[in-house]
Amino acid sequence: MLIIKELPILNYNIKKWHKENKIISLIPTMGNIHDGHLKLISEARRKSEIVIVSIFINPIQFDDINDLLIYPRTLKEDYIKLQNSMVDMVFIPEISQMYPHGYKNQTIVKVPILSSILEGIRRPSYFQGVTTIISKLFNLIKPNFAYFGEKDFQQLVIIRKMVSDMNFDTIIIGVPTVRNKDGLALSSRNNHLNKQEIKLASYLNKVMDYMANQLIINKTNIRQIIIASKKMLFEKGLIPDGLTICDEINLKKLTPTSKNAAIIVAVKIGNTRLIDYKKVIL
Structure with a gap:
């Protein structure tokens, strides 16, 4: 090498x-x-x-x-x-x-x-x-x-x-993102988390799964999906710092012709800010 x-x-x-x-x-x-x-x-x-x-x-x-x-x-x-x-x-x-x-x-x-x-x-x-x-x-x-x-x-x-x-x-x-056994996306920023925070951060992937499932059921209900997801994060002690559902191609709002959606999220855990993404086929 x-x-x-x-x-x-x-x-x-x-x-x-x-x-x-x-x-x-x-x-x-x-x-x-x-x-x-x-x-x-x-x-x-x-x-x-x-x-x-x-x-x-x-x-x-x-x-x-x-x-x-x-x-x-x-x-x-x-x-x-x-x-x-x-x-x-x-x-x-x-x-x-x-x-x-x-x-x-x-x-x-x-x-x-x-x-x-x-x-x-x-x-x-x-x-x-x-x-x-x-x-x-x-x-x-x-x-x-x-x-x-x-x-x-x-x-x-x-x-x-x-x-x-x-x-x-x-x-x-x-x-595609590589995740640990609990679903947390691997990132250099994970080094700043203690063991308890690592376990807590894995909940982010579960919330994205919830968002994806709700979006497949009704892709016109984005506002309510985001409100409910923020509440779920807050209840676990994760501070939302950006939850977006958008068109995968241009990052704009979903339209009736959108084929795939991108769920893009950011949360704060203590002093650390984590981002993640999930693709949804509509």
Whole structure:
């Protein structure tokens, strides 16, 4: 497994692999590798000759400096997991490599409208930080495929829109969320939860199942479904910080022609904020 930190060495290997017509897949991460990431790698390995994982804790997608400072950094453990998963390259650049003129002076890539709704209201810098760094990685690596988890569903929709608008020659593949035995979606933020909070957080998936079942029964009763779901969360001590039922394609309100719905939720448990997603076939 190659561990690359410098752009010239990255460029050398990427040009070599492209010249050899290798099929390249990219899994962008911020590290703290867990089974959700390993699922992305496993899916990528099925389609690719070269699997690259990037690890970069991107400062411009944090609205709160404290979140950036406490973000888990587990490089030694990450390397072992990636090595065992037969990853070909780990790209782990310093901030100075990705933002040589300082990240406050960096040109920004922003997908309009989609970046300003739902999570974008609560985290105004987040999505433009994501699309900026992803566009840089795509330009550097030019992957045939890029893999993202569906838990961050709004992010996935935004990246697909960016790829379409900017004519990137990369196919975006969403991979279903990996959950623990109690239904909790795997996330780096779970590290901030104690054992009691972990158990409590698993209730979020049960509420999403309730929302999905109610939606299938009557997709015009969205307001009542959300009200009832918020009450269920509050009763368990989970603080709702965003419950949305929308069209899976454009994140707008459901219409009679909507084929699939997206349930997108966010809750607070203590000082930790968790997000999740569930698809509903209408």
